[in-house]
Amino acid sequence: MAPATAAPRAPAKENGKAEATIEPVLVVSGLRAYFQTSSFGVEREVRAVDDISFHVGANEIYGLAGESSSGKTTLIKTVAGAIRPPLRVLSGSVVFDFRGRRVSVYDSDPQVMDEIRWKHLSYIMQGSMNVLNPVRRVRHSFVDFAFRHIGRKMPEFMDIVRTHLQRLHLTPAVLDAYPHQLSGGMRQRVTIALATVCRPEFIIADEPTTALDVIVQNGVLAMLRDVQREIRSSIIFVTHDMAVHANLCDRLGIMYAGRLVEEGRTADVFKAPKHPYTAHLIASLPRIGYVAARKGLEGTPPNLADPPSGCRFHPRCPLAADICRRQAPPMTWSSPGHRVACFAAATGSAQ
Amino acid sequence: MTPPLLEVREVVKAYSMGSVLSRHRIRAVEGVSFTMKAERPEIFTIIGESGSGKTTLARMILNTVSPTAGTIRFRGTDLSKIWRGRDRLAFMRGVQPIFQNPFDAFNPLKQIDRYLFTTARRMAGLRTVKEIEDRADQALKKVGLSLVEIRGRFPHELSGGQLQRIAIARALISTPALIVADEPVSMIDASLRMSIVNLLRNLRDEMGVSIIYITHDLATAYYISDRIIIMRKGRVVEGGDARAVLDNPQHPYSIQLKQAVLSPDAAGSGGALLSAGLVESQAELGELT
Ligand SMILES: Nc1ncnc2c1ncn2[C@@H]1O[C@H](COP(=O)(O)OP(=O)(O)OP(=O)(O)O)[C@@H](O)[C@H]1O
Ligand SMILES: Nc1ncnc2c1ncn2[C@@H]1O[C@H](COP(=O)(O)OP(=O)(O)OP(=O)(O)O)[C@@H](O)[C@H]1O
Ligand code: SF4
Ligand SMILES: [Mg+2]
Ligand SMILES: [Mg+2]
Numbered sequence A: 001m002a003p004a005t006a007a008p009r010a011p012a013k014e015n016g017k018a019e020a021t022i023e024p025v026l027v028v029s030g031l032r033a034y035f036q037t038s039s040f041g042v043e044r045e046v047r048a049v050d051d052i053s054f055h056v057g058a059n060e061i062y063g064l065a066g067e068s069s070s071g072k073t074t075l076i077k078t079v080a081g082a083i084r085p086p087l088r089v090l091s092g093s094v095v096f097d098f099r100g101r102r103v104s105v106y107d108s109d110p111q112v113m114d115e116i117r118w119k120h121l122s123y124i125m126q127g128s129m130n131v132l133n134p135v136r137r138v139r140h141s142f143v144d145f146a147f148r149h150i151g152r153k154m155p156e157f158m159d160i161v162r163t164h165l166q167r168l169h170l171t172p173a174v175l176d177a178y179p180h181q182l183s184g185g186m187r188q189r190v191t192i193a194l195a196t197v198c199r200p201e202f203i204i205a206d207e208p209t210t211a212l213d214v215i216v217q218n219g220v221l222a223m224l225r226d227v228q229r230e231i232r233s234s235i236i237f238v239t240h241d242m243a244v245h246a247n248l249c250d251r252l253g254i255m256y257a258g259r260l261v262e263e264g265r266t267a268d269v270f271k272a273p274k275h276p277y278t279a280h281l282i283a284s285l286p287r288i289g290y291v292a293a294r295k296g297l298e299g300t301p302p303n304l305a306d307p308p309s310g311c312r313f314h315p316r317c318p319l320a321a322d323i324c325r326r327q328a329p330p331m332t333w334s335s336p337g338h339r340v341a342c343f344a345a346a347t348g349s350a351q
Numbered sequence B: 001m002t003p004p005l006l007e008v009r010e011v012v013k014a015y016s017m018g019s020v021l022s023r024h025r026i027r028a029v030e031g032v033s034f035t036m037k038a039e040r041p042e043i044f045t046i047i048g049e050s051g052s053g054k055t056t057l058a059r060m061i062l063n064t065v066s067p068t069a070g071t072i073r074f075r076g077t078d079l080s081k082i083w084r085g086r087d088r089l090a091f092m093r094g095v096q097p098i099f100q101n102p103f104d105a106f107n108p109l110k111q112i113d114r115y116l117f118t119t120a121r122r123m124a125g126l127r128t129v130k131e132i133e134d135r136a137d138q139a140l141k142k143v144g145l146s147l148v149e150i151r152g153r154f155p156h157e158l159s160g161g162q163l164q165r166i167a168i169a170r171a172l173i174s175t176p177a178l179i180v181a182d183e184p185v186s187m188i189d190a191s192l193r194m195s196i197v198n199l200l201r202n203l204r205d206e207m208g209v210s211i212i213y214i215t216h217d218l219a220t221a222y223y224i225s226d227r228i229i230i231m232r233k234g235r236v237v238e239g240g241d242a243r244a245v246l247d248n249p250q251h252p253y254s255i256q257l258k259q260a261v262l263s264p265d266a267a268g269s270g271g272a273l274l275s276a277g278l279v280e281s282q283a284e285l286g287e288l289t
Helices: A072-079 A110-119 A138-150 A154-167 A172-176 A184-196 A214-230 A242-248 A266-271 A276-283 A322-326 A343-347 B054-061 B085-094 B112-122 B129-142 B160-173 B190-207 B218-224 B242-247 B252-260 B272-285
Strands: A024-039 A042-057 A061-066 A087-098 A101-104 A121-124 A202-206 A234-238 A251-256 A259-265 A332-335 A338-340 B006-017 B024-036 B043-048 B069-074 B095-098 B178-182 B210-214 B227-232 B235-241
Touching: A024 A072, A024 A234, A042 A072, A042 A087, A042 A234, A042 A259, A061 A072, A061 A242, A072 A087, A072 A202, A072 A234, A101 A110, A110 A121, A121 A184, A138 A154, A138 A172, A138 A184, A154 A172, A154 A184, A184 A202, A184 A214, A202 A214, A214 A234, A214 A242, A214 B252, A214 B272, A234 A242, A242 A266, A251 A266, A251 A276, A259 A266, A259 A276, A266 A276, A276 B190, B006 B054, B024 B054, B024 B069, B024 B227, B024 B235, B043 B054, B043 B190, B043 B218, B054 B069, B054 B178, B054 B210, B085 B095, B095 B160, B112 B129, B112 B160, B129 B160, B160 B178, B160 B190, B178 B190, B190 B210, B190 B218, B218 B242, B227 B242, B227 B252, B235 B242, B235 B252
Parallel strands: A061 A234, A061 A251, A121 A202, A202 A234, B043 B210, B043 B227, B095 B178, B178 B210
Antiparallel strands: A024 A042, A024 A087, A087 A101, A251 A259, A259 A338, A332 A338, B006 B024, B006 B069, B227 B235
């Protein structure tokens, strides 16, 4: 079992703002969410989120990385309460605290959740062009999604939108375009603009910058961080781009095969990764100038409908021992603010 | 003399955009030219600003969008002259796409394995169910998946990176002469990304496949490309030998682009790099796009 998150202690911020304990805004405990389907009489269970516990503090950017298909999208969908069959929550809880207003996602009635989603929580879905109505101009999406919440008169509202778009390196002319007339990266930025123009208290962003060149990407990230700092909101940011994590996130969680395998302050995870998967991931980052042949991880990502026994990383782990095949390693604190799920890491370093 | 594999000459694509009242023209691609030789397979990389016309250029090469001006020839045949079904099929067998956003690339109502089977039948000319399934499985295994894992599943039942890998597998089923890959690894983790980039390299070296690789990732571009062009606002601002260009960019935009690449070593810096880089780039380029 993962340690209870009853008293999640967020570590003090690096910039020394002297916040010894930060009130968590989100507490996820023992969360299990599986895709359960049956076709032609064959039951199939994809264990995409398997016993995950973590918290996110106020004024914190929490990064999430991990192998492709390790369950990142499923985890944050479940956190945002945006699930539908065949995805089912089997156990655990997701509790938000929006400045004193406590909302337990899987114990509240749907109306409350709807209201929360509009007012406090903003979820940028992966590849999320689908929030844009394909047959209406972009302008209408802003009016539909954001006008009510900003509470200004229309001309003033449009000014706010235009200024916001410019911060994302977009010309206000995109407002008159249909989604298909925009490039992939332009659409991605429009989606981000929609999700942030109302300055929500909690932003969940799933790979929001995959289609952006690095200059524009940095502008988008700077905007996100400024908005976050202004109102001390919280962000969960999912990306495969580890350099983005390094530059943006306060803490970082690493997922592998449906489980959270490591978590700590971003600098700690980068400088001293404890889990062999994390260590490999960080060592494999390509850099400009690399020309010598470099290899990816041996083996293939596990099939979550039939995951390996014990530690799910064992078939690919250079340190695997007997116990790893039989038992799942629990998440344990290896140092203050840094936890890892690995038998070898508990006794020494995994690097 | 054999004609070039691909010859792109002075292509332009103009779109009109805006409302009926304020209609304006956008020059998405503005006079781009390059040639890929038939006798030397290569990885030709296109990087550049978001909205600079990369996807539009790719679509013209795939003959799904026609240029406003200029010509594109594949093995000597002008794409605008391909009419007959037989010619179209021959062209499609020669040039395979990997589309930018995997969430848009697949029909949501169609099971994903069908795409692979159709490709095996039409592009590789396979007949028996066993042959077709074996070929699909082989292609999937190269990208870290398998037929058992995805059989019968719909696009929304797969992760972003899985979809992207299936799009790559589809292009591997036949052996085309040219693959046009539009940001093929943008949703894949660094480790798998490396395996896939190696795969592209092997395709070039062992199967003689040429690849147009559109990406925002300068590190993998450096790692696999032979030549590179850098685009901004529809134009090529700089081009040449990939390593020479990336080691020592000359155009102000290319220089900015390289400087803006974030470093994973900055962990714990509190993101100082983010805003600093931005202010600088805006000041020097003197505008927002
Ligand atoms: N509707 C569904 N039915 C069955 N399985 C699903 C469904 N949606 C996702 N999955 C599976 O759940 C697993 C986790 O997917 P998820 O999208 O959460 O991964 P991810 O970590 O976000 O990956 P990526 O980085 O590639 O986006 C994958 O194996 C995926 O195939
Ligand atoms: N069908 C269309 N109608 C009108 N304008 C279009 C259309 N398709 C693309 N454009 C415009 O052409 C320009 C170039 O778009 P394109 O998709 O080629 O850019 P890109 O370089 O691929 O960008 P990204 O890196 O963001 O994917 C953009 O300004 C876009 O708005
Ligand atoms: S628990 Fe064992 S198999 Fe798993 S990561 Fe640690 S050493 Fe490797
Ligand atoms: Mg995902
Ligand atoms: Mg594009």
